[in-house]
């Protein structure tokens with residue numbers, strides 16, 4: 394069967410379940426979207442339709458939203474997953490809820506079908522032990538909005554069959570991804586480990602009076618933020634000269650913050666109910682109008698950066714050499 398014709402199940406239709414479903418529909422897959430809570434039934438189709446309309450407006454789609462929605466089943470009945478060869482679990486970050494969802498999925502799907510989780514931080518080796526056939530279980534870690542971002546981590550747990558992980562890696566190229574295969578499970582996987590080391594250092598700098606939140610963000614946006622889409626970490630060191638980094642590491646590494654506690658700055662925000670843009674209180678304060686505009690600006694930016702990123706795929710230089 395043609396890869397894009399494989400039926401894929403998505404269980405959990407919140408923020409990410411809807412954008413993942415959109416991505417798969419845009420790539421030509423028939424999608425079975427399961428609503429584990431009934432409120433999903435009221436919101437999911439509208440959310441997916443909105444994504445498809447915006448993608449059409451941005452020139453990513455040739456057909457109308459209704460064409461893609463024709464390939465989508467939304468239901469509370471797990472029985473619709475029967476023919477799915479891959480199921481992506483996308484429920485809230487709670488092991489007990491995920492365990493109960495895996496039981497319902499495994500009761501329906503074929504023995505050779507794969508199950509994956511979009512968990513942000515629960516180790517795959519832990520989650521796969523909640524299933525009856527851990528060898529067919531993987532992490533499939535997407536970035537929001539999944540239908541425009543190139544990011545995807547495929548994570549093998551200690552008991553996963555790496556060959557099947559390699560199959561997912563190949564399959565995901567058809568979803569417009571530049572995937573990363575994590576062959577050995579580690580908490581936080583790759584991207585979050587990199588990002589959290591940066592969050593921790595950023596908070597340390599602010600808490601200790603070296604710079605303000607605004608100043609740290611400005612430095613990050615105009616340095617790291619500029620080149621990351623092109624080269625990543627190692628490519629950047631190659632591009633700008635490895636010996637300089639070697640030299641700086643000798644003195645700088647010992648001064649980088651390596652505390653293990655949750656920092657007070659973020660603890661205070663969360664304990665006082667702050668969520669960020671979604672409720673107007675975070676590291677910054679937002680009026681309702683500002684918050685709405687940030688959400689719209691983020692959506693617009695994700696399309697703009699996508700256009701730029703597509704001009705610079707990982708093999709950009711290899712392709713240039715071929716056309717010379």
Ligand SMILES: NC(=O)c1ccc[n+]([C@@H]2O[C@H](COP(=O)([O-])OP(=O)(O)OC[C@H]3O[C@@H](n4cnc5c(N)ncnc54)[C@H](O)[C@@H]3O)[C@@H](O)[C@H]2O)c1
Nearest residue numbers: 405406407408409410429483484485486490511512513537
């Ligand atoms: N939001 C992100 O940017 C992001 C990025 C990467 C990974 N993730 C991960 O994706 C998963 C889903 O996150 P999200 O942002 O879509 O969350 P969300 O809160 O938008 O949606 C959660 C969904 O979980 C399901 N759910 C809620 N309560 C449930 C219950 N009691 N029983 C069964 N199902 C229930 C529902 O389908 C709900 O829509 C989480 O594991 C999260 O860590 C999120």
